[in-house]
Amino acid sequence: MPIESTPISDTTKPMHRHQPDHARTRRALERLLEQGLLATPVAGCGVREVIERSWRRCVGAEVPVGRHDIPYVADVTDLQPRLHAAASPVLDRLGDDLGDARVAMFLSDDQGRIIMRRVGESQQRRIFDNSCAAEGFDFSESSMGTNGLGTVARERRPLLIHGSEHYSELLGPLTCAGTPIFEPFTRQLVGTFALACRTGDASALMPAMATDVGRQIEGNLTAMLGAHERTLIHAYLLATRTDRQPVIVVTESTAFANTAGVVHVTPEAHALLWCDLAESGLRAGKHRRAVRLPGGLCDALVERVDGVGPTGPAFCVRLLGSPRSPDPPLPPDRRRPRRNAAAPAALHPVPDIADQLRSAVGFREVLAVDGPRGSGKLTAATAALTEATGVPPLMIDLARAECPESLAETGAAAVVLHHVHDAPSEHLRRIRTAIEDAGVPIALTVDLDVADQDAAAVVAVLCTTVRLPSLLEMSAEVPRLVTRIVAGLPDRQRDTRFSSDALQALMRWTWPGNLAELRRTIEQLARRNPGRSISTVDLPPRMQQAPLRGRGMIETAEREAIVAALRQASGNRTKAAAALGIGRTTLYRKLQEYRIPASG
Template sequence: MTRRHERRDLPSLSSAQRERIRRSRETLADGGLLTEPPGRSGVPQLIERSWRRCAGDEVPAAPDRIAYQEPDDVDPAFVRAAEPVLDRLRDSFAEVPVAMVLSDANGRIVRRHVGVRQQRTIMDRASAAEGFDFSERSIGTNGIGTVLVERRPVLVRGPEHYNLGLEGLTCAGTPIVEPFTGRVVGSFSLACATRDVHPLMQVMAGDIARQIEDGLLEEAGDRRRRLVRAYLAIDRASAGALVVDEDTVLANRAGLVHTGPEVHPVLWEFLGEHGPTRPRRMQVPLAGGMRDAVVEPVDRGARPAFGIRLTPRPSRPADRSGGEGRGSRAGSRAAPEPLHVSPEVDRLLDDVVRHRETVAISGTGGRVGKAADRPSGTGRAGRR
């Protein structure tokens, strides 16, 4: 019969449990994945899955150093959603030996607050501070990286941590999910010394994470309202109009034909590199190829976005140039010559050609890509 103080669903561990868990972890880490079959470690399945990932990835149990990067590139919307929540809780946690830890989607700690000096020292010794990489691949099983892998709340107690330097901590973490997109954009966790663990840590961590998600929801609503206002400002019935950010495209009927799921990432990458800081006429990659447009930044001070007003193409006399685009060499042919017998492949190749990208052709050795393999009259090498 299991005694109350040894129940697995409680955050605290007895000394006997800690020792059993430590031996089980060391056996797996030292002996490898085939040491014993899954389910025999004596720890929750979620923890064992993480241990096995760590062993398979050869994550060191005692790394010489932990990767560090200044947390100065965090998504501003994420920071704006989280900081008011953390600020409200600072006074409540001022005399409590528990650290509040916020990470980005990669497991890097971007915000940490701990009011009690002794707990701050414990966190510093474990490198659990802003800028350090607490992803599972970096530091093993923990209440940040494992949360991001499992996409669910995680409680990691003492020796359940894969890293020896974290054995003195218990951490309750939960993912932070962006509304609308469903992406995990980070995690929130509460961490304390194993002797200071509280049964409500998981509940509290989940509640705080939901508050941050509410802030993200409000941010997303405000951002989309700003995008709609920007779209209404550039919309013209006689020309194509689009407003684009990393996740969204708003377009009128004339602009809709120039975009799509395949075009958006190409267009956004182009704007990220060449987007102007003030209205400028330039060519942008769209579904019809490179098009002249007036591009201007919108939504200043928040996530980048751009408004695009297509400029009308000058009309040309029919057939005077012998045709355009894919059928230009066909003289009087009305339909463009297909690039491939498969309509789906033909469409993808057409996108590649219009955007001047590169195609890698692979297959069995000897005859891949040879013009001799094509029926007479269909070879188009060097056509563009």
């Protein structure tokens, strides 16, 4: 029966029994803020364990308690459109039943961003607007602290948050009852729903009502499944019924797995699998091949499932072994690093290139690191010499300074000569003499594609050259590079995460600025969205619509020739490269580009 112009508290018993003491609860939070994460538990002050757990996460993430700039998305129409469609009729019906009751309804996506708000009374609307509880605002726990949307998403269970239990002072006057919303079958979190009102108007029925609404929305999501989703679910059930091995099913926007395979269902794994398989050109049927996972290549039986939907096919992947790490153990150093030396940076994300760098320096050869602008030449050269000597080398930028006549007299244990291709021609003779007489490990950085003939001759005569690929050539390494960049960021930025759709877009981008462009992009996104999950809509517009790079007939023929050569050479890359008439480094770049395992 509809309720007309009547607050909920007038029709049901208000909540007195479990409401915390406001002053006591805020004092407990103040003590936690003052003493930090080492403070003794505050549960003895009447604070529930789930609330203290959330508070401590907020303190660790340095979430402000008072008013602050909350991330805001102006257009929420593209955020979870299926969830929006499933929730709209449910909230419409509930709104009719509530009439002018002083309660508001909120729907958020899986990242805590409010995508729908229904509030009928103007005074209530002003209260929520003042608390930034409106469409577009980020109510994730890392942004707004403990609340009925973000904390529910983090805990993945229904919660009732009383006014004083909210972390932010903005939400102090409100009480919220929230519930998570899960994708049918996969149980992937797609959003949260909450009822909220002024604490004095709260009802004991709010948690039950919120939970019931959440289940109704999930029921609508199930009803919205079309024939293509049912085809996908059928393939998954068939695979898991006949196999006990890890099974993962992927589409462009979905990934789910059986118990053995769930450890591999991460944003990084989904992005790698989808981009790898969608670009593979696999036809219908089952194929044995190596697939890419964050831990490395893994042998798998892959079945293409057509008729799944307009975004492309699905792939059912049965893993036949454990991922083979792309980073093999380091061989014993020929030269023991000095004690207390800083741990060297990774030489290069591609193991074969890292081996070439390490080998050249280990044999005391002059190393020339070649590659396009932004490909990480200076980083690789510096890391290689640091690993060999135990101390950072002296860096001399030949585009800005002359090369000393004697590198030995600099007193450095090793030297990097940066930008050899930018050195004036009249300085090349001095550079060559200094290298020949150095007596210490030397590395050069050079872009042979733009170097003049004289600079190229110096490199050819004196150096062992290792070419670094462009980021476009090693797009499969993008998720691992993103993780590495984020891990080195400061404070809350280190908690920033990237969704699968964002990683897919980054893998599809052409990266004209190479690693330097990737690092700048990731650092900028983390600085603007610290601690949040980055999705495609957060990326620069030019990166959001990057298409999958399919293969034409020439690329397909080249891939098949490489696979055949590797098979004939029993996986020996040197023999395969000779049979193909290309260099070993070129072969490895092709292996990366075409996602070919070393064994073919």
